Amino acid sequence: MTQIVHLHEALDGQRLWDDVQSLAAIGALEPKGIRRLALDDEDNRARLWLAEQGRSLGCQVYFDALGNLFLRREGQDASLAPLLIGSHMDSQPQAGAHDGALGVLAGLAVLRTLQEQGIEHRRPLEVVAWTNEEGARFAPGASGSSWYVGQREYEDIVSALDGEGVRFGDALQACLTLLKDTGLEYRPAPFVPHAFLELHIEQGPVLEQLGKPVGVVSGIQGVNWYRIQVEGVANHAGTTPLQARRDAFDGAHELVSALKEATREQDDDDLRFTIGKFSLWPDAVNTIAQQATFTIDMRHPRQAVLDDLDAQFHELARNQWSGCDVTLEVTSRVAPVAFPETLLAVLRESADSVCKEAPELVSGAFHDAIHLAHVCPTAMFFTPCRAGISHHPDEHIERQDADIAVRALAHAAETLLITRNNAHDSDH
Known part of the structure; x- marks a missing residue:
């Protein structure tokens, strides 16, 4: 033809x-x-x-x-x-x-x-x-x-x-x-x-x-999506001593630092780590946060990298941070x-x-x-x-x-x- x-x-x-x-x-x-x-x-x-x-x-x-x-x-x-x-x-x-x-x-x-x-x-x-x-x-x-x-x-x-x-x-x-x-x-x-x-x-x-x-x-x-919840205790912002606090925001801050450090150790320019949502409860100016919730979007073209970091994230979530407990939920996984x-x-x-x-x-x-x-x-x-x-x-x-x-x-x-x-x- x-x-x-x-x-x-x-x-x-x-x-x-x-x-x-x-x-x-x-x-x-x-x-x-x-x-x-x-x-x-x-x-x-x-x-x-x-x-x-x-x-x-x-x-x-x-x-x-x-x-x-x-x-x-x-x-x-x-x-x-x-x-x-x-x-x-x-x-x-x-x-x-x-x-x-x-x-x-x-x-x-x-x-x-x-x-x-x-x-x-x-x-x-x-x-x-x-x-x-x-x-x-x-x-x-x-x-x-x-x-x-x-x-x-x-x-x-x-x-x-x-x-x-x-x-x-x-x-x-x-x-x-x-x-x-x-x-x-x-x-x-x-x-x-x-x-x-x-x-x-x-x-x-x-x-x-x-x-x-x-x-x-x-x-x-590929991408892994996570929803992480940090559970503390709400209390008065002005009367609760620092050493007596279980501040969910402080716990989330420490945990985020640890999570980001895990990604930096990969030393990989292809890695993408994003916290797109972050919320506190009860979300009041004069109340210590009882709960902090945030999401992670993590992407990489190799499944082995995603799996390695996934294991590290789960291990970090098993710890307490600023006296707060952590729950990690995987909301989506899409393979590269x-x-x-x-x-x-x-x-x-x-x-x-x-x-x-x-x-x-x-x-x-x-x-x-x-x-x-x-x-x-x-x-x-x-x-x-x-x-x-x-x-x-x-x-x-x-x-x-x-x-x-x-x-x-x-x-x-x-x-x-x-x-x-x-x-x-x-x-x-």
Whole structure:
């Protein structure tokens, strides 16, 4: 089969940027930014917009039990597992327009180019928008992708409540009814993709500092989340001698110092340790704290480091600190993921076709790709965002960077759909 044009060369960068602006208008905030919380009216409007784009290209458009939306362009052999490209369209409460959305629109750009150029490919291509990646309304996030690969149970997901007491399952049912009433097809059973590709803004400063429009992501850091409670005794701030106190704040302060010292002993620049929440009870200006509660987010690309520090954290929590007892709860564990070398080789070649010496990075943030990696070959591209800012209205990408990064994705898609004739052409 002779191809007249290459996919990445034929891609219409202006049309891609028009799509970026169109999707950014859904849930737009004043003076800037967007708000598309999972399964709210704006998030559902985004689904309908994407579905209409797929229909206009003659694609099959369908949804599944978690509201994940798929656009399918058939291949010459419909029995082959499809190449899957995508990300998410939901956002944080006050967010930028590109986190997740760019990855969906990149897949749409690839699909549109194939259709408009009449390029045939052996296996099908599907573009996906995953449900509730952010977890801003319903926690935890990545609901659609984690359910899809069997890592989370449906009942656990739909029982989550948002801040106003709305049940995930009720919001989901409203979304599914809307999609069905729009005439979209329901397909309940997940399939195992041939491979999954995701383009995402970096959410960090490295690519911008290097002046590179695209980077290859070799893996995603693992994370352990902890909730730690220090229990003391409340008493009067003015009358209780220092030696008679069991001050939960003092205990928490000593424990945090010990925990941070354990991380410093690793002497590892890849380690991330963050206390994101800290609260005291009874939270009164003239009362010694009886209880201090705080969280830890700890990330590293190697499981052995996470396991070593986990053991140290548990050991430290068995001690008393300033006379206070400690309870440590592990609220989440997500193992690191290293993307497969065979697929990374494809992405390196594709990045090099549009950007010489494209760097390789490990993602410090979670993405839907971390879940897809458990069932099929998976890898990612990053493109820079200004000053590394995301989850904020100031999130910004340069049009030229996005154009180049999407062309790298298109090159990889062409390799996997059309030109490759090796192990990647086998199915699972």
